[in-house]
Amino acid sequence: MHTECPIPVSADETVRLGHGSGGELSQRLLREYIYPHFDNAWTVQAHDSATLPRIGGRTVFTTDSFVVSPLFFPGGNIGELAVYGTVNDLAMSGARPLYLSCSLILEEGLPMKTLAAVMASMGRAAAATGVQLVTGDTKVVEKGKGDGLFINTAGIGSLEHVLSIAPDRIQPGDSILLSGDIGRHGMAVMARREGLEFDGPLLSDCAPLHEPVLALLEAGINVHCLRDLTRGGLATALVELAEGSRRQFSLRENDIAITEPVLGACEMLGLDPLYVANEGRFVAFVPPHQAQQALAILQKCPVSADSRAIGTVSASEAAEVILRNSIGCERLLDRLPGEQLPRIC
Amino acid sequence: MHTECPIPVSADETVRLGHGSGGELSQRLLREYIYPHFDNAWTVQAHDSATLPRIGGRTVFTTDSFVVSPLFFPGGNIGELAVYGTVNDLAMSGARPLYLSCSLILEEGLPMKTLAAVMASMGRAAAATGVQLVTGDTKVVEKGKGDGLFINTAGIGSLEHVLSIAPDRIQPGDSILLSGDIGRHGMAVMARREGLEFDGPLLSDCAPLHEPVLALLEAGINVHCLRDLTRGGLATALVELAEGSRRQFSLRENDIAITEPVLGACEMLGLDPLYVANEGRFVAFVPPHQAQQALAILQKCPVSADSRAIGTVSASEAAEVILRNSIGCERLLDRLPGEQLPRIC
Numbered sequence: 001m002h003t004e005c006p007i008p009v010s011a012d013e014t015v016r017l018g019h020g021s022g023g024e025l026s027q028r029l030l031r032e033y034i035y036p037h038f039d040n041a042w043t044v045q046a047h048d049s050a051t052l053p054r055i056g057g058r059t060v061f062t063t064d065s066f067v068v069s070p071l072f073f074p075g076g077n078i079g080e081l082a083v084y085g086t087v088n089d090l091a092m093s094g095a096r097p098l099y100l101s102c103s104l105i106l107e108e109g110l111p112m113k114t115l116a117a118v119m120a121s122m123g124r125a126a127a128a129t130g131v132q133l134v135t136g137d138t139k140v141v142e143k144g145k146g147d148g149l150f151i152n153t154a155g156i157g158s159l160e161h162v163l164s165i166a167p168d169r170i171q172p173g174d175s176i177l178l179s180g181d182i183g184r185h186g187m188a189v190m191a192r193r194e195g196l197e198f199d200g201p202l203l204s205d206c207a208p209l210h211e212p213v214l215a216l217l218e219a220g221i222n223v224h225c226l227r228d229l230t231r232g233g234l235a236t237a238l239v240e241l242a243e244g245s246r247r248q249f250s251l252r253e254n255d256i257a258i259t260e261p262v263l264g265a266c267e268m269l270g271l272d273p274l275y276v277a278n279e280g281r282f283v284a285f286v287p288p289h290q291a292q293q294a295l296a297i298l299q300k301c302p303v304s305a306d307s308r309a310i311g312t313v314s315a316s317e318a319a320e321v322i323l324r325n326s327i328g329c330e331r332l333l334d335r336l337p338g339e340q341l342p343r344i345c
Numbered sequence: 346m347h348t349e350c351p352i353p354v355s356a357d358e359t360v361r362l363g364h365g366s367g368g369e370l371s372q373r374l375l376r377e378y379i380y381p382h383f384d385n386a387w388t389v390q391a392h393d394s395a396t397l398p399r400i401g402g403r404t405v406f407t408t409d410s411f412v413v414s415p416l417f418f419p420g421g422n423i424g425e426l427a428v429y430g431t432v433n434d435l436a437m438s439g440a441r442p443l444y445l446s447c448s449l450i451l452e453e454g455l456p457m458k459t460l461a462a463v464m465a466s467m468g469r470a471a472a473a474t475g476v477q478l479v480t481g482d483t484k485v486v487e488k489g490k491g492d493g494l495f496i497n498t499a500g501i502g503s504l505e506h507v508l509s510i511a512p513d514r515i516q517p518g519d520s521i522l523l524s525g526d527i528g529r530h531g532m533a534v535m536a537r538r539e540g541l542e543f544d545g546p547l548l549s550d551c552a553p554l555h556e557p558v559l560a561l562l563e564a565g566i567n568v569h570c571l572r573d574l575t576r577g578g579l580a581t582a583l584v585e586l587a588e589g590s591r592r593q594f595s596l597r598e599n600d601i602a603i604t605e606p607v608l609g610a611c612e613m614l615g616l617d618p619l620y621v622a623n624e625g626r627f628v629a630f631v632p633p634h635q636a637q638q639a640l641a642i643l644q645k646c647p648v649s650a651d652s653r654a655i656g657t658v659s660a661s662e663a664a665e666v667i668l669r670n671s672i673g674c675e676r677l678l679d680r681l682p683g684e685q686l687p688r689i690c
Contacts, residue, residue, distance in 0.1 A: 021685035022576025022622075047511070048434045048573075049407035051504065055400065062394035063446035063499055064482045069490075089393045101408035101499050105450070137409045140687060145414075147490040154408055154446050154499030159396065166392070228393075231367025277367075340366035342485065 013112040020106065020140025029138060033115055037123030038102075042134035050134035052099060055158050060095035062086060063154040069343040071114065071148055074188045075203030078151055079118035081279060081345060083125035084208045085230070086155035091210040092226045092282065094165045094217055095157030097129060102136040102153055107146035118149060129208045131155070161217050167244030169224040174313040175291035176249060177284045179212065179304035180205065181257035182234050186276035186344050187265040196268065202261040207280030212301040216284065221294045225285040228278075230345055235274040235321070235333045237283060243319045251311035251333075253325040274323075275336055277344040285313065358457040365451065365485025374483060378460055382468030383447075387479035395479035397444060400503050405440035407431060408499040414688040416459065416493055419533045420548030423496055424463035426624060426690060428470035429553045430575070431500035436555035437571045437627065439510045439562055440502030442474060447481040447498055452491030463494060474553045476500070506562050512589030514569040519658040520636035521594060522629045524557065524649035525550065526602035527579050531621035531689050532610040541613065547606040552625030557646040561629065566639045570630040573623075575690055580619040580666070580678045582628060588664045596656035596678075598670040619668075620681055622689040630658065 018025040035043045042050040066082045083100065090097040102122065106115065126133050188204040190196075209228060216223055225245070227237045234256070242249050258273050266273045280303060286294045291309055298307035321333040363370040380388045387395040411427045428445065435442040447467065451460065471478050533549040535541075554573060561568055570590070572582045579601070587594050603618050611618045625648060631639045636654055643652035666678040 017687040018685070020576075021681075021687060022581055023681045023685050026576075027680075045511075047438070049405050049438045049440070049500075049502075051438060052404045052406055055404055059397045059400055059404070059501070060394050061397055061444060061446065061499075061501060062480050063448045063497070065448040065450050065484050065497060067450060067484045067486050069486075093392070093394045093396060095394070099406060101406060103408045103410040103497050103499075105410050105412060105495055135407050139410050139412045139690075141412050141414075141492060141495075142687070144489065145492040147486060150450055150486075150495070152408070152410060152448050152497035152499075154406075154448075154497075155394075156404070156406060156501070157394075166390075231365075231371075236367055335372075336366075336368045340363070340368050342362040342366055342487070345484075 015106045015108055015110040015112065015115065015140055017108055017140050017142065020138060026138065033119055037119045038126065038133040040132050040134065056160065058159040060090055060093050060157040060159055062089040063152065064089060065150060065152040066345060067150050067343055068189060068345055069147060070192055071118065073192045073204055076206035077118055077121050078149060079122035080125045081206055082151040082153045083122055083129060084206055084279060085345060086153040087129050087131060088209045088228045090155050090157035091213045092228050094161060094163060094213060094223065095159050096214060097131045097155055097157045097210050099156040100126065100131050100133045100153050102133050102151065104138045105146055105150040106138065106140045107148050108140055108143040110148050163223060165223055165226055167225055167241050170241065170245035170247050170285050170313055171224060172313050172315040173288050174224055174285045175288050175309050176311045177286060177295060177298060177307055178256065178310045179282050179298060180306040181259050182229065182278055182281055183258055183262040183266065183273035183276035185279040186341055187262050189344050190269060190341060191265055196265060198261045198264055200261040202265060205278050205280035207303045209280065209282050209303060212298050212304040215297050215301060216294055219297050221290050222287055223284060226282055228282040230279060231277050232340060233275040233277055236335060238321045239333055239335050242321050246317055246319045248314040248316040248318045249311055249321045250314055251321065251323045253323050255308050255310045257306060257308065275340060277341060279345060360451045360453055360455040360457065360460065360485055362453055362485050362487065365483060371483065379464055382464045383471065383478040385477050385479065401505065403504040405435055405438050405502040405504055407434040408497065409434060410495060410497040411690060412495050412688055413534060413690055414492060415537055416463065418537045418549055421551035422463055422466050423494060424466035425470045426551055427496040427498045428467055428474060429551055429624060430690060431498040432474050432476060433554045433573045435500050435502035436558045437573050439506060439508060439558060439568065440504050441559060442476045442500060442502045442555050444501040445471065445476050445478045445498050447478050447496065449483045450491055450495040451483065451485045452493050453485055453488040455493050508568060510568055510571055512570055512586050515586065515590035515592050515630050515658055516569060517658050517660040518633045519569055519630045520633050520654050521656045522631065522640060522643060522652055523601065523655045524627050524643060525651040526604050527574065527623055527626055528603055528607040528611065528618035528621035530624040531686055532607045534689050535614060535686060536610055541610060543606045543609055545606040547610060550623050550625035552648045554625060554627050554648060557643050557649040560642050560646060561639055564642050566635050567632055568629060571627055573627040575624060576622050577685060578620040578622055581680055583666045584678055584680050587666050591662055591664045593659040593661040593663045594656055594666045595659055596666065596668045598668050600653050600655040602651060602653065620685060622686065624690060
């Protein structure tokens with residue numbers, strides 16, 4: 001059970017350098033602010049490492065650091081992002097997420113209230129996703145040498161199937177499924193950063209994606225490839241997969257859902273929503289004869305309820321992504337050459 | 346084969362925000378600066394996660410973030426530290442280190458030459474230790490929001506024995522072995538930071554510790570507990586273990602080796618070497634009848650050639666650490682209450 005704020009936090013307490021020195025203050029930080037949110041057999045032992053039960057199937061290992069600014073944004077915060085981001089990297093290889101590590105780099109002066117809220121949120125996200133947060137580390141840097149809070153999570157999952165899910169399995173004829181509307185995470189963060197206001201709600205899509213992926217696999221869908229859409233958005237993910245598979249993808253622009261607030265914010269900031277970051281969206285490549293079944297499975301999961309087929313893999317071996325709009329005009333998607341939105345995840 | 350600088354680095358190139366955006370610049374950073382140093386089956390695939398072969402025995406999982414300042418110090422740098430620190434956390438549970446992740450948080454403006462040197466050093470450290478660096482992540486924060494370079498490594502190892510190596514296995518009569526002289530890492534970093542010069546060499550002890558640990562286990566030593574001496578030094582590690590085991594430890598000050606340069610630097614800065622950080626030292630608790638054999642094994646490994654027995658576990662249940670000096674005076678060691686040396690690892 002994780003409640004909103006299980007620890008009484010003094011209104012003006014802040015992180016001090018001593019919280020990272022390995023002494024009494026470090027112990028207090030762990031006992032009061034971190035362990036209560038990750039109450040399991042491993043945090044009770046408070047070791048430097050966690051010994052795990054035998055993992056069935058092959059082991060999948062991944063890591064991500066999270067430096068999103070601001071720490072709290074409409075629809076989420078850095079703590080949820082740190083859990084879901086790594087859960088999603090595991091899910092995209094078809095693995096069941098099992099264990100996470102959590103390593104914090106705190107800036108001196110960070111309000112303890114902020115840390116407490118982020119940790120509570122991580123605890124809830126881990127519980128909701130069914131992963132155990134089993135090991136961690138905390139460092140403190142001087143004021144001006146960090147940005148409040150950076151979080152690294154590494155993750156371990158198990159592959160319970162024999163499929164190889166990878167770009168080189170993408171085949172001509174494959175249907176390309178997209179799990180929902182795009183661009184909300186990036187624009188929610190940017191809107192908060194730039195102080196923009198919109199008529200409609202503009203909330204991050206930040207969410208765990210293991211449920212729809214495991215549902216596809218359990219139903220026997222021969223999933224060829226999966227990719228979550230993070231930095232660089234839908235376009236960058238597809239360009240990378242086209243290059244990795246040496247295949248041509250044809251997309252129908254009309255089938256790619258983008259909400260009005262995202263379109264409005266992108267227009268205002270001069271951004272292309274196809275390149276804006278998501279944190280709860282993915283594409284799946286499946287054989288054409290299973291596309292309808294796969295779509296129905298995705299649509300049954302709340303996080304991917306708005307899934308659509310957005311295109312197909314062509315017979316051509318040109319490694320490119322072609323977007324066709326409603327009047328038949330074609331546009332070739334490319335990697336953006338330079339700076340995209342920084343500090344988005 | 347890792348050579349000193351396999352990549353021609355332009356003298357004035359620096360990290361830009363675009364290197365962290367997931368686009369073309371991010372790809373170049375990976376291809377040119379990171380993958381060449383971790384040339385294995387996983388980095389070739391360039392996936393977001395690594396699928397590992399089945400791990401024999403139980404799996405051990407750990408993580409550490411490294412924020413040492415300065416990035417280069419006498420005897421090492423943040424890259425080696427990031428490999429050895431996590432290898433050592435795995436070793437201290439008696440595991441064979443197998444796989445590491447590497448997550449970088451770069452500050453805009455970091456010279457590419459610095460990044461190249463650190464990555465080359467990580468590559469060499471991984472190769473020397475026999476671990477594979479299989480997955481990673483790179484983020485960039487704006488100038489002034491970081492401190493050059495932070496590195497997180499998470500590690501996976503395998504337990505190939507059935508011993509439980511933990512504080513609650515420490516027994517009255519156990520011999521306490523220390524793997525070498527103490528305090529060099531912390532004082533090498535501090536000396537560089539404070540611009541201090543000494544007559545003798547003052548080099549960090551930064552080194553991997555899996556070799557002596559695995560040698561003890563392979564020889565059938567019934568190792569009760571292991572702990573590497575990092576932040577807080579020998580004293581903090583032993584106080585934590587005394588509390589964790591609810592045992593009293595009696596130490597002989599004369600048997601704890603400290604070099605002249607460390608003593609001199611500690612005196613100058615008003616520090617107690619018992620509390621200064623190490624990055625290549627550990628204590629082992631072994632049954633008295635195996636102490637001589639264990640010591641001989643440790644002394645055969647270069648990294649622990651100067652191992653000594655420094656004390657014993659008493660029959661008393663007082664959770665405390667007593668240090669006895671050459672004229673028989675006793676001192677009770679405690680956790681330091683407040684700030685110790687920050688940014689040491």
